[in-house]
Amino acid sequence: MSKLTRVDLAGVGELPEKGFIVRSHGELQILLARFKGEVFAVENLCSHAFARFDDGRLRGMRLMCPLHGACFDIRDGSVLGKPASAPIQSFAVTLDGDRVLVDLPEAAECKPD
Ligand code: FES
Numbered sequence: 001m002s003k004l005t006r007v008d009l010a011g012v013g014e015l016p017e018k019g020f021i022v023r024s025h026g027e028l029q030i031l032l033a034r035f036k037g038e039v040f041a042v043e044n045l046c047s048h049a050f051a052r053f054d055d056g057r058l059r060g061m062r063l064m065c066p067l068h069g070a071c072f073d074i075r076d077g078s079v080l081g082k083p084a085s086a087p088i089q090s091f092a093v094t095l096d097g098d099r100v101l102v103d104l105p106e107a108a109e110c111k112p113d
Helices: none
Strands: 004-011 019-024 028-035 038-043 058-061 061-066 071-073 079-081 091-095 098-105
Touching: 004 028, 019 091, 028 098, 038 091, 038 098
Parallel strands: none
Antiparallel strands: 004 098, 019 028, 028 038, 058 061, 061 071, 071 079, 091 098
């Protein structure tokens, strides 16, 4: 298992009430969204054919892929609708005041020599 690092990705106020934002950490893209007052983070990459969710839809906790319509639960990345069969990666979120901190695998370029 790769080592995790806690990364400050956004302010809570940057998250829309409905919808999501995307942030980058190295080559990883992370989708941040709110649901019932909690903040969740999943990888911005569909497990079916690796589309980005940028043009996808979020209804409640249900994230729909724009390419073939697979649905995932933003709380844990689990599959809610076909054609995907594998979950997407989800990441632990900690709120520190107004900041959204996400535990991410250390980016290769951040490793010391
Ligand atoms: S790439 Fe997302 S459902 Fe096919």
